[in-house]
Amino acid sequence: MSxxxxxxxxxxxxxxPVFSVLKEQGISVLMAEDQDAALKALRNARPCVMFIEQGLGTCDTFRLLASMPRDRGNLKIIVFARKGSVEDAHKALEAGATDYWSTPPDREKVLAMFPAGPQPSSPAGGSRTPALPARKIIGSHPAIRRVLALARQVAPSRAAVLISGESGTGKEMFARYLHEASDRRDRPFVAVNCAALPEHLLESELFGHEKGAFTGAIQKKPGKFELAHGGTLLLDEISEMDIGLQAKLLRVLQEGEIDRVGGTETIRVDVRVLATTNRDIEESVRNKEFRQDLYYRLNVIPLKLPPLRERGQDIMALGEFFLKKYCREYGFTPSGFAPEAASWLMEYPWPGNVRELQNLMERAVLLAAGGPVRPCHFLLEGEEWPLDETMDVPAANQQRAETDGSDAIMAGSDGVVTLQEMERRLILRSLDQTAGNRTQASRLLGISVRTLRNKLNEYRKQGLEIE
Structure with missing residues (x-):
């Protein structure tokens, strides 16, 4: 093998800084200081990875990218800069770069470009390839395809990955995708929401505690790092972690060791760490709200998820996926979108991203009851469900609603789904989905918390048990 x-x-x-480690891995390092030397090395040596420093005085990055042959095979091109910008990143990617790094390459990031490493041949002469995850991420827009390509590339490595993006863009789904495509897929995947617990409880949740370590610690409890040993740990919303706890987390990432709260024994752990954030974490670093050294440790591989509004026809592909999903769940035959509903979906700005689209599709499926989805079925904020709404309910769906078990929506004596029952089901479903959080449920439903509270009081009077 060459x-x-x-x-x-x-x-x-x-x-x-990276020469010796690359040499140890059997990777030959070539250098070029100008465009002519770079093009000559590309022709003669045919490298598999190419790093280009933006701002190098002897070579114009974008002119070099434009001069490279169109047929580049599997060459990965990484443009990096000490002080990069979003505009330069877009320009580099459009010119043919595989990725754009805002910091110079370090050991972990460079090795992540060769995730399989030099591997011995299999008995049949074949080569090792990363497993394809069972989880499917829907999207054909170039912005999401680039993220998916990078995720597949780095999934088999042990490198930490920082997944950033607006709320609802699917950061946890990408984390699970990375786990399922890695060699750790048969080991635990453990997720911790760093924003859900105060500092002292989050420390115990992460590192575990000994019996009597604090009031209420009635028995020894292993932490999430121990539970994820051999697998993957997701630190969700890492930017919300208290800065005092960040120092302890940094030690774990550097040393691979934890100390339980109140314990005296050091425990070795083998855990790949993934982290997510919906904030500008670099700004948090500048504001001294997030440790710079921890940021560099987590940001070995940055995955930036695009917002849904920038993904074009992916909106309709995701809408159709969720439409079919909830039609199966509620026992309806999918009837698709009316043209005006499809137009509305494409024009809406989607501040809540894919999560908002998913919730909206569940609501629309319930209100359309098997008929074509129209804009009125989205029941947007400030709108009310008209009492004289004529609903297109195919006969097959009417019969199914009448005869199915507890998961089907109840129908009246004339075979039409009653508005009261549909409303009740939708409200209870939203509470289940938000784990009983009425503020989130009301936001999902597009109604006020007071209205939701009044509806729940009515259901209690009808004999329904609601916590």
Whole structure:
């Protein structure tokens, strides 16, 4: 098997820190200081990875990208800069770069570009390939395809990944995708919401505690790091973690060791850490709200998820996916979207991203009751469900609603789903989905908390047990 080659078009100071580790992995390092030398190395050595320093005085990054041959095979091109910008990142990706890094390459990030490493041949002469995850992420827009390509590339490695994006873009789904595509897929996947617990409880949740460590610690409890041993730990909303606890987390990431709260024994753990944030974490670093050293430790591989409003026809693909999903769940035959509903979906800005679309589709399926989904079925904020609404309920769906078990929506004597029952089901479903959080449920339903409270009081009077 011939040696792998990596080409650096950069100053030597960025190559020196990673040269020895690449050599140990059997990877040959090439260097070029200008465009002509870079193009010559591409022709002769055919490297599998190429790093280009933006701002190198002897070479214009974007002119080099434009001069490269169109047929680049499987070459991965990483453009990096000390002070990059979003505009430069977009420009580099459009010019053909695989990824854009806002910091110079370090050991972990460079090795992550070779996740399989040099592998011995299998008995049949084949090569090791990463497993494809069972989880399917829907999307064909270039913005999401780039993220998926990077995720597949780094999934088999042990490198930490920082997944950022607006709320509702699917950060946890990408984390699970990374786990399922890794060698750890048969080991535990453990998630912790760093925003849900105060500092002292989060510390115990992460590292565990000994009996008597604090009031209420009536028995020894292993932490999430121990539970995830050999697998993957997701730190959801890492930017909400108290800065005092960040120092303890940094030690675990550096040393691979934890100390239970109140304990004296150091415990070794083998855990791959993934983290998510919906905030500008670099701004948090500048404001001294997040430790810079922890940020660098977590941001080995950055995955930036695009908002739904920037994903074009992915909106309709996701809408159709959720439509079919909830039609199966509630026993309806999908009838698709009316043209005006499809137009509305494409024009809406989606501040809540994919999560908002999913919730809206569940609501629309329930209100359309098997007929075509129209804008009125979205029941947007400020709108009320008209009492004289004529609903298209196919006969097959009417019969199913009448005869199905507890998971089907009840129908009246004329075979039409009653508005009161539909409303009740929708409200109870939203409470289940939000784990009983009435504020979140009311936001999901597009009604006020007071209205939701009044409805629940009515159901109690009818004999329904509600906590």
């Amino acid at each position: 040696a792998k080659h990596v080409l650096f078009v950069s100053r030597p100071e960025y190559v020196t």
